[in-house]
Amino acid sequence: MSGFSSGDGRLQDLEAGPSKDNNDLNTNLDPDADTSDPFDIDQTKNATPQTLKRWRQAALVLNASRRFRYTLDLRKQEEKEQRKRMIRAHAQVIRAALLFKLAGEKGIVSGTPVTLPGAAGDFAVGLERLALMTRDHKLSALQQYGGVKGLSDLLKTNLETGIYGDEVDLLNRKTAFGSNTYPRKKGRSFWRFLWEAWQDLTLIILIVAASVSLGLGIKTEGLKEGWYDGGSIFLAVLLVIVVTATSDYRQSLQFQNLNEEKRNIQLEVVRGGRIVKVSIYDVVVGDVVPLKIGDQVPADGVLVNGHSLAIDESSMTGESKIVYKDKNEPFLMSGCKVADGVGTMLVTGVGINTEWGLLMASISEDTGEETPLQVRLNGVATFIGIVGLSVAVSVLVVLLARYFTGHTEDPDGTKQFIKGRTNFDDAFNDVVKIFTIAVTIVVVAVPEGLPLAVTLTLAYSMRKMMADKALVRRLSACETMGSATTICSDKTGTLTLNEMTVVEAFVGKKKINPPSDSSQLPASVVSLLNEGVAQNSTGNVFVPKDGGNIEISGSPTEKAILSWAVKLGMKFDIIRSDSKILHVFPFNSEKKRGGVALQGADSEVRIHWKGAAEIVLTSCSGYIDSNGCLQSINEDKEFFKAAIDEMAVNSLRCVALAYRLCEKEKVPTDEEGFNGWILPEDNLVLLAIVGIKDPCRPGVKDAVKICMDAGVKVRMVTGDNIQTAKAIALECGILSSAEDATEPTIIEGRVFRELSDKEREQIAKKITVMGRSSPSDKLLLVQALRKGGDVVAVTGDGTNDAPALHEADIGLSMGIQGTEVAKESSDIIILDDNFASVVKVVRWGRSVYANIQKFIQFQLTVNVAALVINVVAAISSGDVPLNSVQLLWVNLIMDTLGALALATEPPTDNLMHRSPVGRRFELPCSCQFPLCTLVFRTLIL
Numbered sequence: 001m002s003g004f005s006s007g008d009g010r011l012q013d014l015e016a017g018p019s020k021d022n023n024d025l026n027t028n029l030d031p032d033a034d035t036s037d038p039f040d041i042d043q044t045k046n047a048t049p050q051t052l053k054r055w056r057q058a059a060l061v062l063n064a065s066r067r068f069r070y071t072l073d074l075r076k077q078e079e080k081e082q083r084k085r086m087i088r089a090h091a092q093v094i095r096a097a098l099l100f101k102l103a104g105e106k107g108i109v110s111g112t113p114v115t116l117p118g119a120a121g122d123f124a125v126g127l128e129r130l131a132l133m134t135r136d137h138k139l140s141a142l143q144q145y146g147g148v149k150g151l152s153d154l155l156k157t158n159l160e161t162g163i164y165g166d167e168v169d170l171l172n173r174k175t176a177f178g179s180n181t182y183p184r185k186k187g188r189s190f191w192r193f194l195w196e197a198w199q200d201l202t203l204i205i206l207i208v209a210a211s212v213s214l215g216l217g218i219k220t221e222g223l224k225e226g227w228y229d230g231g232s233i234f235l236a237v238l239l240v241i242v243v244t245a246t247s248d249y250r251q252s253l254q255f256q257n258l259n260e261e262k263r264n265i266q267l268e269v270v271r272g273g274r275i276v277k278v279s280i281y282d283v284v285v286g287d288v289v290p291l292k293i294g295d296q297v298p299a300d301g302v303l304v305n306g307h308s309l310a311i312d313e314s315s316m317t318g319e320s321k322i323v324y325k326d327k328n329e330p331f332l333m334s335g336c337k338v339a340d341g342v343g344t345m346l347v348t349g350v351g352i353n354t355e356w357g358l359l360m361a362s363i364s365e366d367t368g369e370e371t372p373l374q375v376r377l378n379g380v381a382t383f384i385g386i387v388g389l390s391v392a393v394s395v396l397v398v399l400l401a402r403y404f405t406g407h408t409e410d411p412d413g414t415k416q417f418i419k420g421r422t423n424f425d426d427a428f429n430d431v432v433k434i435f436t437i438a439v440t441i442v443v444v445a446v447p448e449g450l451p452l453a454v455t456l457t458l459a460y461s462m463r464k465m466m467a468d469k470a471l472v473r474r475l476s477a478c479e480t481m482g483s484a485t486t487i488c489s490d491k492t493g494t495l496t497l498n499e500m501t502v503v504e505a506f507v508g509k510k511k512i513n514p515p516s517d518s519s520q521l522p523a524s525v526v527s528l529l530n531e532g533v534a535q536n537s538t539g540n541v542f543v544p545k546d547g548g549n550i551e552i553s554g555s556p557t558e559k560a561i562l563s564w565a566v567k568l569g570m571k572f573d574i575i576r577s578d579s580k581i582l583h584v585f586p587f588n589s590e591k592k593r594g595g596v597a598l599q600g601a602d603s604e605v606r607i608h609w610k611g612a613a614e615i616v617l618t619s620c621s622g623y624i625d626s627n628g629c630l631q632s633i634n635e636d637k638e639f640f641k642a643a644i645d646e647m648a649v650n651s652l653r654c655v656a657l658a659y660r661l662c663e664k665e666k667v668p669t670d671e672e673g674f675n676g677w678i679l680p681e682d683n684l685v686l687l688a689i690v691g692i693k694d695p696c697r698p699g700v701k702d703a704v705k706i707c708m709d710a711g712v713k714v715r716m717v718t719g720d721n722i723q724t725a726k727a728i729a730l731e732c733g734i735l736s737s738a739e740d741a742t743e744p745t746i747i748e749g750r751v752f753r754e755l756s757d758k759e760r761e762q763i764a765k766k767i768t769v770m771g772r773s774s775p776s777d778k779l780l781l782v783q784a785l786r787k788g789g790d791v792v793a794v795t796g797d798g799t800n801d802a803p804a805l806h807e808a809d810i811g812l813s814m815g816i817q818g819t820e821v822a823k824e825s826s827d828i829i830i831l832d833d834n835f836a837s838v839v840k841v842v843r844w845g846r847s848v849y850a851n852i853q854k855f856i857q858f859q860l861t862v863n864v865a866a867l868v869i870n871v872v873a874a875i876s877s878g879d880v881p882l883n884s885v886q887l888l889w890v891n892l893i894m895d896t897l898g899a900l901a902l903a904t905e906p907p908t909d910n911l912m913h914r915s916p917v918g919r920r921f922e923l924p925c926s927c928q929f930p931l932c933t934l935v936f937r938t939l940i941l
């Protein structure tokens with residue numbers, strides 16, 4: 001039977017899982033070995049619906065609704081997909097119906113799309129017409145308004161500086177066009193849960209039995225004495241119902257809150273010239289929203305400008321197709337993801353007026369799912385259930401036989417049943433009693449509480465993890481995290497603070513000290529540098545008119561470089577308007593650089609590149625020296641390489657800035673040409689190399705140590721320079737000494753990539769630090785480690801980390817720096833981006849296993865004890881020592897209260913001093929759990 005370990009009879013420490021010398025971990029890991037056992041699903045994360053269906057069918061369940069609570073509803077899932085398709089097809093009709101219903105419930109949506117033909121509020125364009133235009137992708141309508149520019153005027157928006165954005169303005173927009181919220185499907189009420197808890201086969205049988213026994217009791221013994229049996233059963237049943245309903249209700253509230261949390265995305269919009277962070281619910285029509293790779297399109301809108309902007313519309317259309325957006329295809333649909341490129345959009349439709357909003361309003365989000373533990377405990381429960389059932393049947397047969405053959409006596413010695421003499425009422429009464437006993441034995445024996453206990457424990461640790469800054473997106477991640485054997489963490493932001501400052505700068509061969517002292521440089525160099533920084537950036541610098549502090553926004557690396565340039569004297573707005581951007585190649589982790597083509601006032605076309613220093617350096621053929629003269633780089637390449645290495649060894653992140661001129665003939669003339677234009681990236685002229693400091697997070701060293709003690713290996717997979725990676729790894733204790741740091745302990749992504757599958761699998765275990773990795777290297781590492789039997793947790797923030805996050809046993813995304821796409825592929829979101837929080841998650845995960853083990857021991861001993869006593873007694877004396885009322889109370893305490901109590905046991909420090917349970921968690925089974933406890937319990941009972 002699955003779920004039962006091979007069991008060598010040794011007594012196990014409860015919280016330990018398998019002991020340290022357990023190295024059969026690797027033997028049964030072939031992922032597709034032995035699929036004959038339906039309960040043998042070691043990863044439910046990417047399990048097929050067929051597999052899930054199979055284990056459900058294989059489980060012996062008396063109370064399906066109880067055991068499969070909070071598991072994935074396969075049918076509903078299908079319905080959801082259908083609904084999505086339907087909404088695409090009949091959006092208008094559904095919207096009308098929904099609004100009608102809402103109006104009936106009392107009109108609560110502001111800005112209901114009424115058919116205002118012309119204007120809406122202060123605006124010269126009506127909501128209905130806007131919605132129609134976006135919905136049907138009507139380019140002609142947009143042209144009628146005078147294109148995006150004309151539309152923005154109608155919406156009183158400035159395409160550069162956004163809407164004005166004060167309270168009055170926002171309110172106006174909300175009343176005219178609605179807000180970006182949608183009516184939620186209401187959660188089920190407590191009464192619903194009560195009602196459902198009652199509909200449970202065994203409980204119904206018990207209620208019937210209780211009624212019969214109550215009636216008979218009162219009839220034969222009078223009201224005063226006779227209520228006792230039936231009444232207690234009633235009371236027990238009632239208690240079970242109330243406790244179950246209450247815990248279910250609380251859980252559902254918890255999931256609702258979590259969903260709220262998940263949906264409340266924070267994003268940047270441009271308002272009043274500055275970039276501000278707002279909640280997705282606060283986006284209004286007219287907002288100008290910058291989009292970059294990994295973002296979710298927050299509302300319906302049109303493209304203002306964009307560069308190779310590609311949108312993944314699969315979440316709406318269902319087909320995974322990447323659509324490129326440009327002037328001819330400017331309509332953006334809410335809910336889709338940016339797959340590539342950068343752009344800016346003008347919001348034209350929000351909330352219920354978008355298809356996304358409609359979808360959200362009409363689909364209830366109960367993301368049930370099963371966890372590996374649940375599956376395997378179902379196996380255990382089924383096994384025990386079968387045993388219990390056979391015992392119950394034999395007890396029933398024995399008791400009935402003894403009764404009808406006249407072998408049973410009342411306490412006063414008279415025979416209970418004498419053929420022909422005992423009247424029907426008495427006999428019926430006694431038979432009902434016997435029957436109740438049999439049913440009770442089934443109820444007691446079938447441990448429906450087992451799978452339930454898992455959910456309870458998981459929900460509890462989920463709540464606790466939340467308090468520890470980890471938002472659990474998939475429940476099963478809690479438990480899987482407890483069995484993790486390795487964590488592949490990225491460096492930037494997780495191990496480090498992500499607070500970057502430029503601390504070293506080379507211009508030419510001259511080290512500028514302090515790095516922002518522009519007096520050491522000729523003006524021509526400074527202005528070229530400033531141009532490269534200001535234009536080749538996704539960040540923004542906002543200088544308040546009233547002379548407040550300068551606000552710099554963007555990714556941490558961008559921010560560091562921008563503020564360095566500001567100190568050098570860069571006037572962001574002026575430089576931005578001095579030259580025209582022709583084309584952008586946005587920064588991505590694969591190429592590790594980003595570029596931009598500019599046309600200056602002198603109509604010269606310059607291409608600026610900025611990226612990982614040693615990579616940009618290889619494309620340079622010259623450099624500008626500190627006097628502003630162009631030099632050939634050939635003899636000096638070694639000098640620059642050494643300079644980069646030196647900065648990297650001091651744990652600095654190195655970024656190089658370079659540029660080149662572009663011949664006029666090579667510049668495309670039309671939009672089509674620009675879209676396919678690959679910016680020339682050879683023959684560059686190096687402008688500067690900057691070293692950016694990003695200090696280690698305080699506390700990370702301790703967290704790494706805790707992991708090591710717990711037998712969880714920490715690996716660093718970073719896009720940064722390998723020397724920088726090494727320095728940080730040493731600093732936070734991932735590498736113990738510099739001598740350790742040889743290949744393959746520390747390896748470059750490129751080297752790893754080029755190995756064969758087999759070789760990769762072999763060396764993956766040895767890798768501790770991987771530098772200059774691309775996101776696909778991360779995926780390769782995860783695959784190799786998993787093949788080798790590791791349970792892998794992966795952290796990631798970038799969009800292209802998504803495959804690795806998906807592949808890993810547990811994907812952890814970063815709440816602050818992480819993109820929406822990464823978050824969506826992850827199982828847990830680390831809200832403070834901190835590695836220490838990851839470690840706390842491990843601890844809670846382990847406590848899940850510990851609690852489940854305790855619960856199983858508790859439940860099994862009681863179960864077996866109760867069964868043994870009854871069988872022995874029934875066969876030997878024809879009576880059972882525990883009557884149904886007593887049995888019921890035992891069961892009640894075990895199944896429900898026991899689960900509640902043991903599920904919420906907090907973890908002990910001991911948990912983090914053991915090796916991880918790995919992929920095969922051993923459940924304590926009949927041959928393992930302490931016999932003495934069993935005997936003891938049997939005696940007590």
Ligand SMILES: Nc1ncnc2c1ncn2[C@@H]1O[C@H](COP(=O)(O)OP(=O)(O)OP(=O)(O)O)[C@@H](O)[C@H]1O
Pocket residue numbers: 490491492493555557558587588589590592593594610611612613653654655717718719720721773798
């Ligand atoms: N905005 C940027 N513009 C230009 N170059 C950048 C930018 N951001 C990072 N880089 C360069 O690219 C390199 C790696 O980037 P990548 O995105 O792959 O790693 P990361 O995600 O920042 O690091 P980690 O993987 O540790 O989280 C950096 O070392 C830096 O030199």
Ligand SMILES: [Ca+2]
Pocket residue numbers: 490719796797798
């Ligand atoms: Ca990264």
